[in-house]
Amino acid sequence: MERFEDIDDHAESRKKSNTEKRLAALKAKRDAHKEEWITYEDAIEYRNKAEKLPPNGYQDIGERRALRIELQERFGLTQGDAINIINGYNVRDIIQVYDNLKNLRLHDTNGAEIIYVKDNEEDTVIKRLESDFD
Numbered sequence: 001m002e003r004f005e006d007i008d009d010h011a012e013s014r015k016k017s018n019t020e021k022r023l024a025a026l027k028a029k030r031d032a033h034k035e036e037w038i039t040y041e042d043a044i045e046y047r048n049k050a051e052k053l054p055p056n057g058y059q060d061i062g063e064r065r066a067l068r069i070e071l072q073e074r075f076g077l078t079q080g081d082a083i084n085i086i087n088g089y090n091v092r093d094i095i096q097v098y099d100n101l102k103n104l105r106l107h108d109t110n111g112a113e114i115i116y117v118k119d120n121e122e123d124t125v126i127k128r129l130e131s132d133f134d
Contacts, residue, residue, distance in 0.1 A: 047091065
């Protein structure tokens, strides 16, 4: 019969293994990002450019489409993220996602805390800190 300590050790081992897998996937995604990293100021700049354009029902056509493509190519954003920034939706959340990718931050599955993982290959020490927006 397993003791409680053995069960706890096994759970911690699985949790650490899962975190290491998520970290490896995040590193691969970050390394594949060849473009510039978007900042809040950049997003506001593009949003302000979009506000000067005719609304056209906020359709992805004409000058608005060209602005969206420029935003995607410059910062490596997804089409949906670029459209949302141009239309002013979820801007801080989108910036936070790319900032987490840039700095290798993993969200903790147990709550609103963020796990900061050092970028050193040998060191995967995890520190729990408050969210950047708390």
